[in-house]
Amino acid sequence: MTRETPAGDLRLANLTKRFGIFTAVDDLSLTVPQGSFFALLGASGCGKTTTLRMIAGLEEPTSGQVLLGDRDIARLRPYKRPVNTVFQSYALFPHLNIFENVAFGLRRRGIRSVDDEVLRMLSLVQLDDYGNRRPAQLSGGQQQRVALARALINRPQVLLLDEPLGALDLKLRRQMQIELKRIQTEVGITFVHVTHDQEEAMTMADTVAVMNAGRIEQLGAPADIYEFPATAFVANFLGQSNLLAAEAAGIAGDEVAVTAHGARFSVPAGRARADRGPVHLGVRPEKLHLVGSADQVPAGHQHVTGVVTDASYVGVSTQYLLRTGWGTELSVFTANSGAATQVPVGSEAVAYWDPRHAFLLSRDAADSDRTAPVVDEPVGASS
């Protein structure tokens, strides 16, 4: 509620939350700079909501600190924190109409004339005529927008968004994203944003953190994480990756030479997280190009040969599956830019890539190939 002074950075220090013997958030530490847009990604059940709830003060940490600037707010009451939340479950007040739901925070802070502000907010979330309805009379997406408006209207120092756009159609979601971003930059709010929409995270966030089983697995600028993931989990969680089980033979020059399934490949040293022993050789599907035969592969590129087993059209692009000689399936995305010709299913094809687009990750000796479309293993347990 104190908005006079800037809040300062939001810092979580060794934050842990246990439910009984189950550890939902595990010794989490991170810093969200003031006024930045921070996206939290992670598998279902990995502890995102729990983390937000601890920041909001709705869940008491088992241990650890929540700091806003220099102030430890972990023991502060929720209503004393300059923090608002868009709840994953909305938590709209069923006995109040939409207008009053949105006005709630302002009224509690003793602000009298809320009408203009509320109407502006309702209009922002495109619910202009819905002020008089009860939450029960709205569709799922409409309810979610009310939840968004109800939190946004308070322009807190920190805004926690728990999948705030998940129930919206793509078009509306993009519009809302732009609004969110605008408000965030205009007002300088610190956003902590949980989303399952990776494009959303990528386009909006200054920093992305990928969480796994209660811990941060990687944290950084969206492009950095995407282009050079730190672990197999991240490589496959954020977008898809073709990960070939390989053995690295150490740095030679500024390259690392690897052997996979008898073939030899190389990766620039700067893109190797490990340079010796069992590794994953990773290439993103969109970095793979399909050609009919090995002699069409441009110079300086590396390639594997296989048979196209599936092609699926997804509008912007077509996704192919290429079964390699040793049995692994590689995923290849081809933009439907109208230029490339379609590759028929069943035909032999060669996938090639520029070594500068590959990356090396360390690998447990037991792990074998982890290409994108493998579904038989649970997510949470990976790498």
Added chain:
Amino acid sequence: MTRETPAGDLRLANLTKRFGIFTAVDDLSLTVPQGSFFALLGASGCGKTTTLRMIAGLEEPTSGQVLLGDRDIARLRPYKRPVNTVFQSYALFPHLNIFENVAFGLRRRGIRSVDDEVLRMLSLVQLDDYGNRRPAQLSGGQQQRVALARALINRPQVLLLDEPLGALDLKLRRQMQIELKRIQTEVGITFVHVTHDQEEAMTMADTVAVMNAGRIEQLGAPADIYEFPATAFVANFLGQSNLLAAEAAGIAGDEVAVTAHGARFSVPAGRARADRGPVHLGVRPEKLHLVGSADQVPAGHQHVTGVVTDASYVGVSTQYLLRTGWGTELSVFTANSGAATQVPVGSEAVAYWDPRHAFLLSRDAADSDRTAPVVDEPVGASS
């Protein structure tokens, strides 16, 4: 519950639902062939959930029929219908644990030994160890998976899925999609699937219907709709489109000539929904290619010139905004395949396209350009 005979096609005939004076579903008619995968897309609040609820028997239609095969089931009690639903709000039973939630349908049908089946279902949704928990002890995504398992386990003739994967991370969502598709083809269930994930709709559905304000706006195979949308609403709702306000001068040969902002373009007659008067000339962003100058445009292609005002990286691709001479912003997607070079923001650039990728839609005379990133107008009201 009668599963002896195949159900037959699901047909909605002139289905209408009003809440007071508000018409949520407006004279809707459509046929979902037996065993097919039907995706329902539409803006938030357009009546998707209401439609599903009428099929399930949870909402009494104001008028119209719901037919399964030849049987009008619109007056049948919900529990007499061979239909199950994954509810948008989950509607898990708070007093039952996860196991019992999933077992509920089987038990109600008098099946005694449910253990194996339930455990198999829990494992399918990757919640093997959660059987003893109460819904309140699960994360949002975990709850959604329980809702999915609870409906799937019954293998009904018609399965209604109301954003069943919306709360799942991308990776898990892909896995669940594959599972859903597998069950659907194996068992021959008719799926009616509401989703905001267009890729999901595209890859999974045999037929996609785009709903707008209680009505079906276009219905067809995913690729057909995407490649050749019927209305401006669909063109912009499903993926993005650059729509230039233009005047068509009628068919000449097998082409339609149009004028937009003083420039002349042509579109194959087969891709024109209107050939005279005010039209929208549409091109998908991924069908646009960026080059530095007009002389780089390949022969037979058409182009516009502009200034790059924004470039945003989304992993698989980069999205550019190109401001044309007359002020409209065009959206251009370039795959990050590593081949194309980045175009710096602020530089002049030329976007070109193959006329065969363009399409013509009719346009109200008052409408002007409707390019993709316009956000100032509400979705529901469009075209």
Added chain:
Amino acid sequence: GCGTKGAQQTEAGCVSEDLSGTEKKLAFSNWPQYMDVDEKDESKRPSLDGFIAKTGIQVTYTEDINDNNEFFGKVQNQLAACQSTDRDLMVLTDWMAARMIRLGWIQKLDPAKIPNVQANLLPSLLNRSFDSENRISIPWQSGLAGLAYNGDVTKELRTVDELLTRPDLKGKVTALSEMRDTMGLLLGSNGHDPANFTTAQFDDALNKLKKAVDSGQIRKFTGNDYAPDLAKGDIAACIGWSGDVIQLSSENAKVQFVAPDSGVMLFSDNMMVPNKATHKGNAEALINYYYEPAVAATLAAYVNYICPVKGAQAEMEKIDPELAANPLIFPDEALLSKSKVFMALDEKQEKEYEGKFQQVIGA
């Protein structure tokens, strides 16, 4: 058509059958703790068990009379309609007995079957106005309504006027909600005869009471519930009943019953056989049995009210000489001469006086 019929019954209109010859049963309704019980085994009732042993009549003894008015409410519908109350014998106070007799709801007893009554009933209880032949309602126990005080919390008390005016008693006084007891004492304190008074005299006495109520002197009007309060000292002085006070003084000698010189009220609780009771003969046997002095003494030794049976005092000597000497159980002439029985009222008077009295006591 609408309205109610009169509740009045006549002997001819409501004939009862006596099955005593064939059924050795008796349903006896009485007040709680109005029957002797064995100190060691409280489930045994020595005198009653004696009767059963002697006659072979199975007595169903029910303690379901707590209040005359309440009990009247319970049975009036049946009796007014000439239906059975499922009771062969019941015990009610004089004025209620009088009312029921007046309404024709009570069966006459056969004097030949109750010789002990004729022989042993205390002379002062003979020929009361509502039962001049002593064959409708036979006293079970009698008692006195007088003053009582707790010497622990106040000094001695002698007169009704003191009770109603002494400042140190303010708010620590109760009177009985039984109109006849309270008003009888007040009438006496005004020098009028409770057995024979005029409406003006009644109003006079009532005024006196009203003053005491309005001034806060009288804390409340009670049934039996004054007793624990008196014992505790929450109540310093009151109008109360002899039997209760004897109980209390046996514990704490400072609690005293006072028979003011202006008079005490004598009442009896009477055994009666209601209409449609089918075991009148058995009831007569029981009545007769309780008028044996030895039996009466056994009973009196427990309940401590005035024993209406001549010769019981002598029997009591054998049981408990101290009780035998207690004038509140076996009253002497001096006390008996001070005691009055409240005037018999007809229905109209009853309604009028009760109405006025109730108004003063708050209801």
Added chain:
Amino acid sequence: MTVLAQVPTGSGQPPPTPPAARSGRHRLLPYLLLLPGAAWLLVFFGVPLVQLAAASLYDPSGSLSTGYALTWAFGNYPDVLQAYWPQFLRSFGYAGIALVLALLLGYPLAYAIAQKAGRWKNLLLVCVVAPMFTSFLVRTLAWKTILSDNGALVGLLRDVHLLAPDGRLLATPFAVVLGLTYNFLPFLVLPLYASLERLDHRLLEAASDLYASPVQAFRRVTLPLSMPGLVAGTLLFFIPASGDYINAELLGTPNEYMIGNVIDSAFLVRLDYPQGAALSFLLMAAILAMVFGYLRRAGTEEVL
């Protein structure tokens, strides 16, 4: 397929109910649900009530022995109102004050049991009704012991000068109100508990996230959401409390007597049935008027 095998097969499937029949049954359903309870009330309460209504219009000059004539003596009503309006006022006054006290005591109790008691919930609920397991007379006697002029409580209050040296608690309006509060508290707490029990905790979280202090969260969220229970509890407390007379009789003095005492005396002591019946009907009418007025104001027509 395996799936088909799971489903009971055979032709025992009843044909779908025709629409008309279903909606017909639907229309009848509420009446069927009401039938047993309503019939019970009509027979065992409604019929006697009609008789009572007649009694309230009997000729007041009738008597038990001669009987009463139904003369439509509407004058009975103004007569008793004239005579007993102070007791009427007192009844509602005491019941109202007791209600306020009971709300102050009962709401936190109901809330704690519903939301904070965890697995002690059952135990605490039983504790709420426990006093009823002793007889009302016994517990009132116990109160008399506690409030006794010579008891520890009065002694203490006198020592700290909250009570004059000769002051007392028993036989005062305080004792009567206390008795009412005590004896009817469970009637307020239980319905309130029932509706607070389903309060969604996440709404309180949302409120506190939106700057609502605990007091505001209570005022704006908890209270409105518990309205059905609050209204029900208020009624279950106030209605019987205003008709009560035992507390006034045992803990008060004639100056505290309530309308129940008057009715009691009219029926049992004075045997004035027309007056008693008229008083009863006035009481019922007053309570009904208040109840429906209250329900309208509370905006819970829905609820009740």
Added chain:
Amino acid sequence: MRVSRWLADRWVMIVALLVLGYLALPILVVAGLSFNRPSSRLSYDFNEFTLDNWRQPCATSDMCDAVVRSVQIGFIATVVATVLGTLMAFALVRHRFRGRSGINVLIFLPMATPELVMGTSLLALFVSAGVPLGFWTIVIAHVMFCVSFVVVTVKARLAGMDRRLEEAAMDLYASEWQTFRRITLPLVLPGIVAAALLAFSLSFDDFIITNFNAGTTVTFPMYVWGAAQRGIPPQVNVIGTAMLAIALLLVGLSSLRGRRSRRANLLIGPGQGPQARRPS
């Protein structure tokens, strides 16, 4: 600071315990007196410690019969009234029909009727219909005055209950009855339990109406009332204390067992799981 925080977190529970203390106060007196050897029959003061009363709780003739009878009556009346009242509550909350307000009056009137009036007029009905008074007339009377309390209490719980769960059940092949049995009933159960507790305590504690319609049958409150005319036997305190002790013991045991078995968890309501809202 610490202290105020601690208080702020717990004051509701503290107040609740204080209120429970207030409710328990007279019972403590009663429990204490159950170990008393009274100085006389009329005394209600603590005199001397003894275990006699507990050793022979039924010593006073008929008292234990009365207790057993009251428990039986309370049990039957509670079951019948709870069933009838719950049905009525469902009709009133879940259906719109003609005559609702009439039914509402019929439900409120009994609560507004002075007990004495109810007792005597019901008695008049029984007598004029020639119904023999006794156990069953008491039961009839008790059901009659308990029903209203049940209806109001259950309605309070039912109002605004999330219909979506019932819809989900129906979607999952649960017929109306099964939906009621498996979903609605468990969710409304706290209300029904509260109503049943009210009904039982009303029945077990009723004196006035019972007294008029009992004939020669004696219930526990009637016994106590009667006994009080000549002083309360100390065993009455034993009964009061024992009833409470037994109730607490039963519930305590069941809640201990309830930690393991789900079914025993009767009174603990399900609350509401974290579902998105949209009751329709």
